Amino acid sequence: MSEDEKTPAREVITEYAQAHFRYFRTTEGTVYAQRIGHPVARPIRSQGTTGSHRQELMVDLFNDGVGVFNGTSMKEALDLIExxxxxQDVQPTHIxxxxxxxxxxxLDLGRDDGQSVRIHPTGWTIAVPDPREVCWRRTQLTGxxxxxxxxxxGKGIDRLLRLTNFATAETESLALAWLVGCLEPSVPVPAPFLTGPQGAGKSTAGRMLLRIIEGMTGDLRRAPKDEESLITAVAAGWITALDNLSHLAPDLSDLMCCVVTGAESIKRALFSDGDVYRSRYRRPLLLTGIDVGVIRPDLAERLLxxxxxxxxxxxxxxxxxxEFGEALPVILGSLLDLTVTVRAxxxxTPTDLRMADFAHLCAQFDTATGFGxxxxxxxxxDDLNDDVIEGDLxxxxxxxxxxxLEPDTPARRASSEWLHLLTGLYSGEECRPLPKGWPTTGKVLSDRLKRLQPTLAARAVLIDWGRTREGRYIEMTRRPPRPDHEQDTLH
Known part of the structure; x- marks a missing residue:
């Protein structure tokens, strides 16, 4: 056969690839390759040293006797495939x-054969999901x-609780409810903060909760130093666990709020001038530490x-x-049984809590188990609100x-007037110096009160904003204490 009659290598690779793999794109524009009949997808532009689609394709071409091709041919073929x-249709990938x-x-079991757990209110089964229903994305952290x-x-639940040192039965039920919530991708769950005295086994308990879902290779990490590091850690797995926190900087606190309830990060694509790369994320967080110092109000609503x-x-x-490794199959089986029961x-749905989805899950958990x-x-x-107040003068x-103030009698003042009043109240007759971070202008005071609004509302103090012909004002109202029977009804 003359050179002119030979099929170009890029066409051979392209024809083989399309016969053995399914290619699709995500909403972010990333193109993935998925072996026909297998749920695991790999980005075709992966630069990883192991498990990349490029290597997968090269090995298959060699094993099937098609041939060994140089890098130029492979690149041209992958460019065409991309x-x-x-x-093609857009389909998301999941970790x-x-x-x-x-x-x-x-639930992806991380197995080479693609077998996964299908969880439904009627029960759970082991099966290989239809690739058009679920596309798994795996990283080096997927155990x-x-x-x-x-x-x-339920023996697995008992064994798990014996291996951990939770202080009360109420804490145990919250930990179990959080694990059930981690198996529901549509439910934002608060970040559990495992705390206690030194030597209470916080890191060990955190690893156990993590490894029930992430496998025995899952481990705790140190707190990231910047936004990019945290987003990278979050994108690599389902649960991000941070160990031994002693301080939460404002930027890290804000980032944690975004991770818990969901956000999107946009940055410039590599080797481009105008193109961008989008990264959407909402993941369960887990934190451990003795004390993290001052907690900001918006994070307090997202902690457990x-x-x-x-x-x-x-x-x-x-x-x-x-013992944990030997008990893990039983623990996982019991957790799946509990999840099915709770979902049924x-x-x-409680309407007065910020994390309403998790509050509804807790209500379902109580209906299914009889716990509180x-x-x-x-x-x-309430305890976290107390922590916020104790750390905010x-x-x-x-x-x-x-x-x-008289109950239910609104007090209205301009922000500058409120600043003068509150500053005088804090300084007192002895004119003690103002603490670092005290508001210096009415605008700063107004912004601080907006952050504190939910915390103050939990203590029956309502803050609102409005405008009249004379200008803008801030309104403060104290609600009267509720009768005990009404509080019992609400709670």
Missing amino acids: ALALS RVAPGFDGATW ELPMPARDTE TLRLERPKVRRTEAELWA AQAE TLPSYRSSL LAQTVLKHAAT
Whole structure:
């Protein structure tokens, strides 16, 4: 055969690739390759040293006797495939947890054969998902989970709680509700903050909660130093666990709020002038530490305090993790059974809490188990509100002044007038110096009060803003205390 009659290598590669792989794009414009009949997808532009689609394609071409091709031919073929895929239907990819058809969700077990867990209110099964229903994306942090055990009768939950040192039964139920929430991709869940005295096993308990869903390779990480580092960590797995936090800078606090409830990051694409790369994320967070200092009000609404106590009997790391590894299939099976039961339960959605989806899940959890998870969640938020107030002198001063107001009688002043009043109230007759960070203008005061508004409302002090012909004003109202029977009805 003459050179002119030979099929160009790029055409051979392209024809083979399209016969053995399905190519599609995501809403971000990234093109993925998915082996026919297999749910795992890989970006065709992956530069990773292992597991890239380029390597996958090269190995298949060699094993099937098609040939070995040089880099130029492979690049030209992948360029053509990428261009063709941009006209295909859009489909999202998922890490570890994904929504499915008919109200089901899927849990990726990280196995080479693609077997996953389908969770539905009627039960859970092991199956390979239809590639058009679920496309798994895996990274080096995607560990393999064991096959969950059947018919555990809740024994796995008991074994998990024996291995951890949660202080109360209420804390245990909140931890279990959070794990159930992590298996529902459409439900934003608050970030559990595992806290307690030194030696209470906070890091160990955090690793156990993490590894139930992320596998035995999952581990805690140090707090990132900037936004890009946190987004990179969040994009690499389903649960991001940060260990031994001692301080939350304002920027990190704001980023955590975005991760919990969802946000989008846009940055310039590499080697381009005008193109951009979009990254959408909403992931479960897990934090551990003795104390993180001052908590900002918006983060407090997204936290879930889980307190631990020091164990009475110490065990070696080897013994502890050997027992956990042996119990993990049973723990996972019991968690799946519990998830099915909770999803099938009917409950009203509380309308007074910021994380309404998680509050509804807590109500379902209580209906299914008889526990008091929702009251425990409310109590946890009350404790966090106390922490916010104790760490904010402005909030304390506002509450001090509000205590002098007549109930249900609004007090209106311009922001500068409120600043003068509150500054004088804090300084007192002894004219003590103002603390660092005290508002210096009416605008700064107004912005601070907007952040504190939910915290103050939880203490029956309502802050509102309005305008008259004379100008803008801030209104403060103290609600009268509710009768005990009404509080019981609400809670």
